[in-house]
Amino acid sequence: MREDIMGLTTLHDLIDFDARKLNGAERQLENILPDWISKASSLSLKNVLQQYLDFVKDNIQKIKAFITEEKIGSLSCTNAIMQAFILETKEKMSNCNNTEIRDACLLSSIQGINHYKINMYGTVAAFAKDLGNEKSAVVFHQAKLNEEQIDKMLSKQAEQAINMNAANPILLSNKNR
16 A cells, blocks of 8 residues: 555546546445345335445446546555444444444444545545546536435435334334333
8 A cells, every 4th residue: 555655746646546446345335235235124224225326336346447547557456444334343343232222323324435435436536527528527417416315215214214213212112022
């Protein structure tokens, strides 16, 4: 990683670096989301998370095309921030003994990841636009819009069911015991 940091001398270098980091983040998320989907008890939450997985897979293909077009040497790059989000989510989930609380935990963790990605995609889109690379700016901006769409869907889930169910877990979980 030190070599990558020392090589960031232009905005173009920074876009390439961030694209690799986004690719790593999306791949890490692609690997863990199926497990998280299986752990959600709410069918509507599962559906939103499945849509999110579909967006993640689409983002991977678009970033791969960008990396190929830009002739960036390496696709693989671990994203330490995503890794921390995943570890934090796993830790929280392992401590949730109630399905309603686990759904709230999972939803809030995914939203944290989602907000990070909104920031990253928005930043890279702005950099690409500033450099006159409209095609890439549009790709990264669309990824940001997809993330925002998922964020709205997750917020709706939280407001309409998940948080209310988690607010009274004892009443709701008696049927599970």
